[in-house]
Amino acid sequence: MSAPQDLDKIIIQVRRDIVRMVHKVNSGHPGGSLGCTEFFVALYFELMELKDSFSMDGIGEDLFFLSNGHISPVYYSVLARRGFFPIEELNTFRLLNSRLQGHPTTHEGLPGVRIASGSLGQGMSVAVGAALAKKLNKDEHLIYSLHGDGELQEGQNWEAIMYAGSKKVDNLIATIDRNGQQIDGATEEVMSLGDVGAKFKAFGWDVLELEDGNDVKAVIKTLKEAKSRTGNGKPVCVIMHTVMGNGVDFMMHTHAWHGKAPNDEQLQTALDQNAETLGDY
Amino acid sequence: MKKYIDQGKKDTRSGFGAGMTELGRKNPKVVSLCADLVGSLKIEQFIEENPERFFQVGIAEANMMGIAAGLTIGGFIPFTGTFANFSTGRVYDQIRQSIAYSGKNVKICASHAGLTLGEDGATHQILEDIGLMKMLPGMTVINTCDFNQTKAATLAIADHQGPVYLRFGRPKVPNFTAPDQNFEIGKAVLLTEGTDVTIVATGHLVWEALEAAEALESEGISAEVINIHTIKPLDEEALLASIRKTGCVVTAEEHNYLGGLGESVARTLTSHFPAPQEFVATQDTFGESGTADQLMEKYGLDNKAIKKAVYQVLKRKA
Numbered sequence: 001m002s003a004p005q006d007l008d009k010i011i012i013q014v015r016r017d018i019v020r021m022v023h024k025v026n027s028g029h030p031g032g033s034l035g036c037t038e039f040f041v042a043l044y045f046e047l048m049e050l051k052d053s054f055s056m057d058g059i060g061e062d063l064f065f066l067s068n069g070h071i072s073p074v075y076y077s078v079l080a081r082r083g084f085f086p087i088e089e090l091n092t093f094r095l096l097n098s099r100l101q102g103h104p105t106t107h108e109g110l111p112g113v114r115i116a117s118g119s120l121g122q123g124m125s126v127a128v129g130a131a132l133a134k135k136l137n138k139d140e141h142l143i144y145s146l147h148g149d150g151e152l153q154e155g156q157n158w159e160a161i162m163y164a165g166s167k168k169v170d171n172l173i174a175t176i177d178r179n180g181q182q183i184d185g186a187t188e189e190v191m192s193l194g195d196v197g198a199k200f201k202a203f204g205w206d207v208l209e210l211e212d213g214n215d216v217k218a219v220i221k222t223l224k225e226a227k228s229r230t231g232n233g234k235p236v237c238v239i240m241h242t243v244m245g246n247g248v249d250f251m252m253h254t255h256a257w258h259g260k261a262p263n264d265e266q267l268q269t270a271l272d273q274n275a276e277t278l279g280d281y
Numbered sequence: 282m283k284k285y286i287d288q289g290k291k292d293t294r295s296g297f298g299a300g301m302t303e304l305g306r307k308n309p310k311v312v313s314l315c316a317d318l319v320g321s322l323k324i325e326q327f328i329e330e331n332p333e334r335f336f337q338v339g340i341a342e343a344n345m346m347g348i349a350a351g352l353t354i355g356g357f358i359p360f361t362g363t364f365a366n367f368s369t370g371r372v373y374d375q376i377r378q379s380i381a382y383s384g385k386n387v388k389i390c391a392s393h394a395g396l397t398l399g400e401d402g403a404t405h406q407i408l409e410d411i412g413l414m415k416m417l418p419g420m421t422v423i424n425t426c427d428f429n430q431t432k433a434a435t436l437a438i439a440d441h442q443g444p445v446y447l448r449f450g451r452p453k454v455p456n457f458t459a460p461d462q463n464f465e466i467g468k469a470v471l472l473t474e475g476t477d478v479t480i481v482a483t484g485h486l487v488w489e490a491l492e493a494a495e496a497l498e499s500e501g502i503s504a505e506v507i508n509i510h511t512i513k514p515l516d517e518e519a520l521l522a523s524i525r526k527t528g529c530v531v532t533a534e535e536h537n538y539l540g541g542l543g544e545s546v547a548r549t550l551t552s553h554f555p556a557p558q559e560f561v562a563t564q565d566t567f568g569e570s571g572t573a574d575q576l577m578e579k580y581g582l583d584n585k586a587i588k589k590a591v592y593q594v595l596k597r598k599a
Contacts (some may be wrong), residue, residue, distance in 0.1 A: 001388075003481075057356045065351075106383050114354050116383045125344045126379055129351020132336065136312070137355050156375070159344035164324050 007216050009277035010041050010081060015247045016280060017077035017090055019270040022261040023096040028102070031257035032148065033074035035179050035242040038216040040078040043144060047223050054084060054111035062141045063130055065115060067123020068148035068177065069103040070259065075113075076100050080281070084112035087281045121154025123147060124174060128164050131172040131235075142230060150182030153191055158203075164235040165204025173226045175238040177213070181255035197239050201273045205236040213240035214247075248273055282473050282498050285491055287455035291428035292486070294392040294449055298323025299428075300435025301360065305331045308358070308439055310479050315362040316342045316347055321451075322362040342367045346375035346387070351456065353385040358439055361387065365394035365448055366407035369414060374536035380444050381417040388438050389414075393451045394424070395535035396563070396580055397485070397573035406568035413538020414446040415513040421466060422513040424534070424542075426487035428456040428512060433464035441466055450535075452573040453538040454485040458508075467511045469519035476596075478591050479523040482533040483509045483542045486561070486582060488532055491588035504591065510541050517549045529557045529598040531590040534584055538562035557597035559590035 014037050021029035044050075073093065092098035099110040103118030109202040115126045127145035127280050134141060151157065164172060164198070173255040176196060184190050193199075193221045197207045206229050210222040219240070226236045244258070245251025251262075262270055291563035304311045305327045313327050314336045328335045338345040342363055349359035350528040361368065367374070376538045380387045396406050415422045421443060438445045458470075472487070473494055487508045494504040505523050506567035509516065524530050530550070532543035543560040550556050563580050577583045 056354060058354060059356065063354070115350060116378050117386075119378045122343075122347050122375055122379050124348020126351040126354075126377075128344075129348035130354045131351070132348065133352045133355020133357055136352075136357065139355070156347065157341040160347065163341065163344055163348070164339060181365065201317075281518035 001180060007041055007045055010045060011037055011216060012274045013276070013278040014041060014077045014081060014272045016271060016276060017269040018073040019248065019262055019267055020280065021073045021077070021093040023089055023267040026147060028073055028261060029070040029259050030073065030097065030261065031181070031244040031255065032068065032177065032179065034246050034248060034251060035214070035244045036071055036146065036177055037074050037247065038214050038219050039146065039175065039240060040074050042219040043232060044078050044082045044218055045081055046220050048144065049141060055264035058114065059137055059139055060141065061144050062162070063114065065123050065127045065143070065145040066104060067117055067145060068120065068151050069117030072100070072102065072104050075104055079112040081278070085110060090281045117251070120148070120151045121156040124157050124160035127172055127174065128160050128169055131169045134171055142173045142227065145172070147176050148175060149176055149178045149180065149193060149196065150169045150187050150190065152176065152193055152196065158165070161200065161203045161205070168230055168233045168234050169235050172235045173230065173238060174235065175240050176243055178239050179242045179244045181244045181258065183255065183258050185255055187257055200237040204234060205237045207237045207239065210238055210240040282475070282494060285457040285472065287457050289456055290453040291456045292451060292453045293425055293428055293431040293450060294321065295323045296358060296425070296431030297390060297392065297435050297449055298326065300432040301327040302330070303336065303436060304439050304554035310356060310358045311439055312352055312357045313362065314338055314345050314359055316340055316345050316367065318363050321364070322390070324362060327402045330534040338521050342372045346372045347379050348386065349386045349387045350379040353387060359387050360390050362390050362392070363532055364405060365391035365410045366405055369410040369446070370407060373413060383422050384419065385444060386442055388447060390447045390527045392449055393459060394448045395450060396568040396576040396582070397450055397452045397535065399451065399543050399573050399576065403567040403572040406520065408537045408563050408568065409540060410448065411512055411534070411536050415545065419443060420513065421445045422510065423466065423511050424484045425510050426484055427454060427458055429458045429460050429462060430464065433462045434510065437464040437466055439536060448484070450485060455488045457488060465516045466518055469516035470508040470510065471519065471523070471551070472506040472508055473504065475527065477503045477527055478529045478595060479505045479507060479530045480533065480587060480591070481507045481509055481520060481530055481542070481546055484513060484535050487534040487583070490582040490587055492584035493591065496584065496588060497591060502591065502595070509542060512545060515545050515549065517553070518548060520549060522554055523557050525554055531559045531561060531587060531594055531595045533561035533587050536562055537565055539565055557594050559594040561586050561590050
């Protein structure tokens with residue numbers, strides 16, 4: 001799997017993929033997907049050490065786990081653009097008999113996916129388990145994971161966060177998508193998370209703040225810094241501030257597009273704002 | 282009628298512990314997780330011999346299931362350990378999404394199942410776990426009858442690819458199966474041959490079924506006793522062969538009659554060979570505090586209850 005280096009072009013193409021995918025089936029989650037596009041592109045095209053072909057055990061390579069599975073559009077687009085499966089398959093998103101289920105799953109055998117996610121709050125535990133397996137296998141590669149900020153309201157996260165801090169799972173970099181939005185409104189209003197960084201620190205984590213998670217250079221810089229802090233007895237948390245819907249002006253700064261697809265006209269506007277770069281699927 | 286001898290009462294959870302010790306020695310991929318119940322699960326020896334392959338997760342069962350799922354991704358075979366209640370109902374969605382739907386090779390090992398956990402009472406006495414687990418697509422469900430069989434099952438499930446629910450218990454019960462038996466997942470064990478009635482039992486009620494069969498023999502009733510250690514996949518062929526011969530069946534389990542072994546047998550009969558069936562099981566109720574023996578008697582799960590059910594089913598057959 002070769003990695004094209006022009007990240008900006010990839011980012012724009014991924015945004016197009018996202019809005020086209022959800023538009024076609026009139027369902028899916030564009031807001032959080034667009035907000036995390038720079039993160040996914042940085043991770044898969046710049047940071048992660050990946051093997052040429054996919055294997056479930058992932059021995060000898062970095063692994064990524066998506067806990068907030070509803071942002072599957074960005075995950076699928078980036079996996080396809082990175083060569084895990086044919087780009088044309090994005091056409092089947094959420095359709096009957098597709099490997100691209102509404103929420104990611106291993107059940108249909110889609111390369112790149114190692115766990116089902118969708119029911120929230122479970123990915124941190126899985127990432128910790130995979131990190132423990134790396135240690136047992138004496139595999140120096142890292143585990144990356146992504147979690148929604150609203151998702152932190154699920155209690156299982158805190159069991160896993162406590163475990164990872166307490167047991168020094170220091171080969172794990174968990175990123176929190178701090179977009180401040182969830183289905184029912186602003187996270188601050190639905191149930192305030194308070195000082196997320198202080199919470200992670202209190203559980204024994206090393207915490208990095210990423211002020212602009214939609215600036216790909218800043219994402220790369222912070223994730224590289226996070227990587228340099230692994231192996232020091234503490235798991236690493238990156239609190240990544242993003243704008244939901246980033247890159248499509250009418251979807252930005254609102255939770256309205258959490259789980260809503262654009263109509264024909266809105267799709268065209270979104271595409272006009274992101275001119276084709278690498279070729280649509 | 283073939284007679285079985287109790288080699289001395291032992292707890293099935295110690296059978297699990299003995300199995301884990303052996304697995305620790307022979308399979309480097311086996312890892313153990315426990316949620317603050319090491320002594321109850323009898324895994325001290327495994328931990329002593331394999332400290333790097335044991336994960337103490339504290340009182341956090343949901344996290345334990347997720348960590349177990351993650352460990353499989355690196356090629357390991359995780360065995361989780363806690364009480365049956367906390368192994369199933371408490372963590373149902375974690376098992377559903379991260380283990381069953383994700384097809385992960387996790388062995389969910391559950392001690393203290395059912396009423397016979399005893400004095401702790403209903404908060405800890407799950408009688409719904411077989412139903413919960415058997416409804417999950419791809420989940421294998423095993424409920425062993427004694428120490429020797431539990432040890433054999435523990436060894437066998439390590440070689441089986443896919444999620445397994447292994448259920449055992451707290452009290453010391455008769456140990457009557459062979460010490461070095463070959464445990465075949467999904468294969469019914471015919472214990473005694475009979476012609477009048479089939480008794481299909483699981484868990485430590487298998488011994489109660491044997492006692493009932495012996496008492497019935499002295500009354501001139503010939504009972505065929507089948508040990509169903511694997512509730513899913515169910516050995517339908519063996520059950521049907523027996524029930525076609527005897528014409529009726531009593532099922533016996535330490536579980537709610539809703540969702541348990543009895544229902545699986547009833548479904549098989551409805552589809553292939555409708556026949557009278559009586560259920561020895563709890564009657565859609567929670568448990569309560571008491572000794573194991575007292576509870577078995579009060580909730581109608583002992584050999585006397587099985588005998589009564591046999592009389593009942595024979596009347597219906599006629």
